[in-house]
Amino acid sequence: MNTEIFGIIAMFVLTAVFGLPLGKYIAKVYAGEKTALDPVFNPIEKQFFKISGIDQNAEMNWKQHMFSLITINMVWFILGMFVLMNQGWLPLNPDGNPGQSADLAFNTSISFVVNCNLQHYSGESGVSYLSQLFLMFLQFVTAGTGMAAAAVIFMALRERTTDQLGNFYNLMVKSCTRILLPLSIVVASVLAFSGTPMTFEGKDTIVNMQGDTVQVSRGPVAAFVAIKHLGTNGGGFYGANSAHPLENPNYLTNMTEMIAQMIIPMAMIFAFGFFLKRRKMGWMIFGVMTIGFLVLAIPTVIWEINGNPAIGHMGVDMSAGAMEGKETRLGSAASGFWSIATTVISTGSVNSMHDSAMPLSGMMQLLSMMTNAFYGGVGAGILNFFIFIILAVFISGLMVGRTPEFMGKKIEAREMKIAMIVALLHPFLILVGTALAAAFPSITAATLANPGFHGFSEMLYEYTSSAANNGSGFEGLGDNNPWWNITTGFVLILSRYLPIIGPVAIAGLLASKKYIPESAGTLKTDSATFGVMVLAVIVIITALSFFPALTLGPIAEYFTLR
Amino acid sequence: MSSVSGFSRLKRVTIKYKTWLVVSRRQPKNKAMKTNLFPAIKLTVVTLIFFSGVYTAIIWAVAQLAPNHGNGEVVVQHGKKYYTNLGQTFTEDKYFNSRSSAVDYNAAGSGGSNKGPSNPEYLQTVQARIDTFLLHNPEVKKSDIPVELVTASGSGLDPDISPKAALVQLKRIARTRNISEKNVQALIEANTEAPLLGLLGPAKVNVLKLNIALDQAK
The missing domain is CATH 1.20.5 (Single alpha-helices involved in coiled-coils or other helix-helix interfaces)
Structure with missing residues (x-):
C-alpha cells in the first residue's frame, strides 16, 4: 500500500514541477514573445489564417471576441450533428456502427463542443473511426476555445486602459498548435509504446484459453487518449474510459495521463502570474486551489483505501481497498486520487467507476464539480475562479469600508450583477435539473441502476457533471434516451457559454476603466488573507447551495452503510 | 379610440x-x-x-x-493469439482465476458493474462469490480471500490480480494439476511484476501470462 501512496505523491509533485516552466511558456505564447517552436508553427499558422481570410493581428474588444467564439462553436456543433448522424455510411467505419439517433447526436455534439464529453454512448459500438477523429478535432479546438477566453482575461487585466484585447482566432489557434499539439505528441507516443493501439483496423476476433470466442475493439486510440487528457475533455475512446487496459495499460501510462490532465490547468495559473507580472497573485491563486484540492482528495483516498464496510463484515481480506469498479494495476489509492483530480479539473475521464465508489467519496466527487474552481478545466478554471475573486473583492471591500478594486480597476454594480448571475447559474442548473428528474419518476426511475439514496445520487451526479462541463458519470444511469440526452444537452449549453461570457464581459468592462495606481488604501488582493477570503466565499456558496441535495444522496447512503 | x-x-x-x-x-x-x-x-x-x-x-x-506496430501487445501460444493487456475468463480450477467481469471479458465492449456500495442485491452477489470461492478452495480461510477476487473490475477486462490473490489459489492449482506447491509458488514469483521503479503503484500478476506459464510447466 505504501508504493500506492508514493505513486500519488509523485504524480502531484511532478505535475507542479513540470507545470511551472510550462506556465512560463504559455505566458510567452500569449504575449506573442519568441519561443523555440516559432520556426515550426509560424509558417503553419500563417497558412491557416491565409486560407481562412483572417487577419490574426486585428485586435478585438470583448464583444467581438464572444461573437467570434459563439459563431465558430456553432459551426462545430452543426458539423458534429451531421457526422454523428451519418457515420453509418461515411468512410472509416470498419465495424459497421450505425448512425446516432437525433437526440443522441444532439447530446454528443453539444457535449464535445462545450468541452464536456458526457458520452451517452460507448465508443466500441456508438461511433465510427471517422466520428472518433472528428471528436478528437473538437477535443483540440474546444480546449483552445477555453484557453483563448482565459487569455482574453489575461489581456484585459494588464495595467492600462483599453478595449483592444487581442484576436480570438489567433489565441485559439495558438493554444491548439503551440501548447496542446506538442504535448499531445509526447503523451501519445508514450501510450503507443506502452501497448495502446493506434490502428485503423476494425474489431479482432480471438478464441480465449478456455475456449470462448471474444472480440477485441481497436482503433486510433493513442492519439485520442493524449488530447482527451491534455485538453481536459475526458471523453474516452472506449466505454470504460481510462479504466480500459488498452487506454491505460500500466502504472506509467496512468501517471502520464494523470499529469497530462492536470498540467495545463496548473500551468495556466502560473501563466497568469508571469503574463501580468504578478507572481505573488499567481501563487495566491495556486495556494487556494491546492488547499481546496487536497481537502477533497486526501479523505477520498483514505475512504477508498479502507474499502466497503459492508463487504468487510463478510470477513474477507480488505487490504486492497474498495476494488469494485477498480483495476488491479492501478489500485484503490491512485483511483481515488484520480476521481478527485478528474472532477476538480473538469476532465471527466475515469480510471475507476465512480458509481461504485464509497458514498462519501462520491460526495467529494460531486463537491469537486460543484465548486468547479480548484484548478478547473483548461481556461475554464481561471474563468470560474475569477468570478469568485470578484465576489471576494466586493465582500471584503464592504467589510473594510473601501471601494472594491481589483488590479487597479474599480468593481461596480454592473460587474457585480454579472458575477452574481454566473455564480448562481451553476447551483440553479444542477438543482433544478435534479428536481425535475426526481419529479418525473415515471420517466427517470427505470433509468437508475441502484435503488434508494444511491439512485438519487446518480441523477444529481449527471446534472452536476453536465453543469460543470465535466463529463464523468455515475455510469449505471441509463442515459441514452430522450429525457437525459435533451435535458443535459440544454444544461451543457447554458453552463458553458454563460460562464465564459460573464467573466470575459467583466474583464472587458474592467479593461476599459481608468487605471488607479496602488496606494496605501488599496485592498491587497495577492495576500494570504485575501486567499482565505476567496476560499471562504467558495465554501459558503457551495455549502449553502448544495448541502440539502447532498444529504438526500451520498450522506444518507453513508449512514445506511455501517 | x-x-x-x-x-x-x-x-x-x-x-x-x-x-x-x-x-x-x-x-x-x-x-x-x-x-x-x-x-x-x-x-x-x-x-x-x-x-x-x-x-x-x-x-x-x-x-x-513501437513493438507491435500499434496493434496492441499480443502473445502467441500454440498458434493462438492473445492480447496480453486484456484479461480473459478463467473460471476452471486448473487455471488461476481472474476477477469477475461485468462484460464477461468480451472486449467488444467494456465497463464495470456500476453497483453502488450499499446496493443489497450487489452485496448478495459478493457473498455468493465468496461462498463459491471457498467451495473450490476448501483449504483457504475466508479472511485470506483478497477483496479484488470477489469484486468486478472497472473495465471488465482487468488482466491482473494481486500477488496475494495468486497465492491464495496456490493450493488448489497444485492439487488439481498434481504439481508441487513449491513449483507453483516459483511460477507466481516469476510472473509477479514489481511496482514501477520498485516504488510507485501496486505489484501485480498478469493472469494470462501466469496461466500460459502454468500450461508450459506440466
Whole structure:
C-alpha cells in the first residue's frame, strides 16, 4: 500500500514541477514573445489564417471576441450533428456502427463542443473511426476555445486602459498548435509504446484459453487518449474510459495521463502570474486551489483505501481497498486520487467507476464539480475562479469600508450583477435539473441502476457533471434516451457559454476603466488573507447551495452503510 | 379610440423599422457573415484537416516504430493469439482465476458493474462469490480471500490480480494439476511484476501470462 501512496505523491509533485516552466511558456505564447517552436508553427499558422481570410493581428474588444467564439462553436456543433448522424455510411467505419439517433447526436455534439464529453454512448459500438477523429478535432479546438477566453482575461487585466484585447482566432489557434499539439505528441507516443493501439483496423476476433470466442475493439486510440487528457475533455475512446487496459495499460501510462490532465490547468495559473507580472497573485491563486484540492482528495483516498464496510463484515481480506469498479494495476489509492483530480479539473475521464465508489467519496466527487474552481478545466478554471475573486473583492471591500478594486480597476454594480448571475447559474442548473428528474419518476426511475439514496445520487451526479462541463458519470444511469440526452444537452449549453461570457464581459468592462495606481488604501488582493477570503466565499456558496441535495444522496447512503 | 391608438402604434412600428433599415444598412448583415461565419467555416476546415489528419498520421507513424506496430501487445501460444493487456475468463480450477467481469471479458465492449456500495442485491452477489470461492478452495480461510477476487473490475477486462490473490489459489492449482506447491509458488514469483521503479503503484500478476506459464510447466 505504501508504493500506492508514493505513486500519488509523485504524480502531484511532478505535475507542479513540470507545470511551472510550462506556465512560463504559455505566458510567452500569449504575449506573442519568441519561443523555440516559432520556426515550426509560424509558417503553419500563417497558412491557416491565409486560407481562412483572417487577419490574426486585428485586435478585438470583448464583444467581438464572444461573437467570434459563439459563431465558430456553432459551426462545430452543426458539423458534429451531421457526422454523428451519418457515420453509418461515411468512410472509416470498419465495424459497421450505425448512425446516432437525433437526440443522441444532439447530446454528443453539444457535449464535445462545450468541452464536456458526457458520452451517452460507448465508443466500441456508438461511433465510427471517422466520428472518433472528428471528436478528437473538437477535443483540440474546444480546449483552445477555453484557453483563448482565459487569455482574453489575461489581456484585459494588464495595467492600462483599453478595449483592444487581442484576436480570438489567433489565441485559439495558438493554444491548439503551440501548447496542446506538442504535448499531445509526447503523451501519445508514450501510450503507443506502452501497448495502446493506434490502428485503423476494425474489431479482432480471438478464441480465449478456455475456449470462448471474444472480440477485441481497436482503433486510433493513442492519439485520442493524449488530447482527451491534455485538453481536459475526458471523453474516452472506449466505454470504460481510462479504466480500459488498452487506454491505460500500466502504472506509467496512468501517471502520464494523470499529469497530462492536470498540467495545463496548473500551468495556466502560473501563466497568469508571469503574463501580468504578478507572481505573488499567481501563487495566491495556486495556494487556494491546492488547499481546496487536497481537502477533497486526501479523505477520498483514505475512504477508498479502507474499502466497503459492508463487504468487510463478510470477513474477507480488505487490504486492497474498495476494488469494485477498480483495476488491479492501478489500485484503490491512485483511483481515488484520480476521481478527485478528474472532477476538480473538469476532465471527466475515469480510471475507476465512480458509481461504485464509497458514498462519501462520491460526495467529494460531486463537491469537486460543484465548486468547479480548484484548478478547473483548461481556461475554464481561471474563468470560474475569477468570478469568485470578484465576489471576494466586493465582500471584503464592504467589510473594510473601501471601494472594491481589483488590479487597479474599480468593481461596480454592473460587474457585480454579472458575477452574481454566473455564480448562481451553476447551483440553479444542477438543482433544478435534479428536481425535475426526481419529479418525473415515471420517466427517470427505470433509468437508475441502484435503488434508494444511491439512485438519487446518480441523477444529481449527471446534472452536476453536465453543469460543470465535466463529463464523468455515475455510469449505471441509463442515459441514452430522450429525457437525459435533451435535458443535459440544454444544461451543457447554458453552463458553458454563460460562464465564459460573464467573466470575459467583466474583464472587458474592467479593461476599459481608468487605471488607479496602488496606494496605501488599496485592498491587497495577492495576500494570504485575501486567499482565505476567496476560499471562504467558495465554501459558503457551495455549502449553502448544495448541502440539502447532498444529504438526500451520498450522506444518507453513508449512514445506511455501517 | 382604438383605431387611433392602433394607427399610432403602426406609426411607431414604421419608424422603428425605418431606423432599423438605416442601422442595418450602416452595418449590412452580410458583413457580419463575412467577418465571422465564412472565416469560421474555413478555419474549421483547415484545422480539422490538421488535427484529425496530420496529427493522427504523426502518431500512427510513431506507433509503427513501437513493438507491435500499434496493434496492441499480443502473445502467441500454440498458434493462438492473445492480447496480453486484456484479461480473459478463467473460471476452471486448473487455471488461476481472474476477477469477475461485468462484460464477461468480451472486449467488444467494456465497463464495470456500476453497483453502488450499499446496493443489497450487489452485496448478495459478493457473498455468493465468496461462498463459491471457498467451495473450490476448501483449504483457504475466508479472511485470506483478497477483496479484488470477489469484486468486478472497472473495465471488465482487468488482466491482473494481486500477488496475494495468486497465492491464495496456490493450493488448489497444485492439487488439481498434481504439481508441487513449491513449483507453483516459483511460477507466481516469476510472473509477479514489481511496482514501477520498485516504488510507485501496486505489484501485480498478469493472469494470462501466469496461466500460459502454468500450461508450459506440466
